[in-house]
Amino acid sequence: DTAWLTDEALAAANKAAALTVESVTDVAGVDDKATVAATVRFGEELRQLQVPVTKRGAAWRLDGVSTALNLAAVPTTFPITINGTLAPTNATLTVFPGAYVIASGLPEVSLPKEPVLADALGQAFEITLAPTLTPAGEQRLVTLAKQSLAQCLKEKKLAPSGCPNAVAPAAGQTMSEKTIRWTLVGNPWKKPTYEVSAAQPTVATGRSRFTFRLRGSLKQGSLTFTVDQELPYVVSFQADLTNVTGPVTWTRQ
Numbered sequence: 494d495t496a497w498l499t500d501e502a503l504a505a506a507n508k509a510a511a512l513t514v515e516s517v518t519d520v521a522g523v524d525d526k527a528t529v530a531a532t533v534r535f536g537e538e539l540r541q542l543q544v545p546v547t548k549r550g551a552a553w554r555l556d557g558v559s560t561a562l563n564l565a566a567v568p569t570t571f572p573i574t575i576n577g578t579l580a581p582t583n584a585t586l587t588v589f590p591g592a593y594v595i596a597s598g599l600p601e602v603s604l605p606k607e608p609v610l611a612d613a614l615g616q617a618f619e620i621t622l623a624p625t626l627t628p629a630g631e632q633r634l635v636t637l638a639k640q641s642l643a644q645c646l647k648e649k650k651l652a653p654s655g656c657p658n659a660v661a662p663a664a665g666q667t668m669s670e671k672t673i674r675w676t677l678v679g680n681p682w683k684k685p686t687y688e689v690s691a692a693q694p695t696v697a698t699g700r701s702r703f704t705f706r707l708r709g710s711l712k713q714g715s716l717t718f719t720v721d722q723e724l725p726y727v728v729s730f731q732a733d734l735t736n737v738t739g740p741v742t743w744t745r746q
Contacts, residue, residue, distance in 0.1 A: 502588065512535055595622075602694050667712050
């Protein structure tokens with residue numbers, strides 16, 4: 494497949510880190526096959542290459558001029574660009590030796606800007622991801638979480654399904670659901686921590702301390718009490734950033 498063996502692809506690789514040949518060992522007194530040691534530079538990085546060659550007439554010819562980028566570790570749901578060009582999914586790309594900047598195709602996720610150096614002939618270089626959330630990704634996750642939590646706080650239950658605001662009454666206690674009122678105390682959205690994994694780059698997780706306030710009327714035997722209690726939890730919230738409507742998964746630590 495020569496789709497990435499073009500003048501444009503070579504120019505893009507050289508823009509990322511120009512390839513220059515520093516030195517090449519002389520070939521003498523050998524048969525028609527040889528391996529030549531060469532020193533090349535990719536930008537500021539020096540590399541030693543072992544280059545297989547074959548003699549054809551009076552000239553030595555390289556046995557191959559390409560290497561490969563293996564994208565098998567990149568999830569098919571996560572778009573990436575290579576030197577600015579959208580890459581196919583789950584593929585092995587035949588490319589020239591050079592520098593290849595792997596970038597996220599989503600504004601919510603970023604990847605390191607350091608290029609992958611394909612610095613040998615005839616080898617496959619595995620592309621691995623080290624994603625982080627951008628400010629846009631953090632904002633998207635918080636927006637989804639706020640929308641989800643707003644629905645949870647409207648629930649007239651002690652333990653709404655799939656929600657972080659939950660409490661279990663003691664034995665013999667019941668609470669009138671029509672009196673239950675949940676509210677959020679403080680601002681848990683001020684400084685959450687965020688995570689995103691290489692295995693699922695589109696799925697982000699946030700974590701923060703939430704304090705919920707529960708009010709309502711509780712019965713125990715023949716007695717009735719007014720409940721007004723604050724419940725602090727460390728809570729994580731997770732969502733797929735490509736799904737603008739959620740859902741959000743809540744987990745209390």
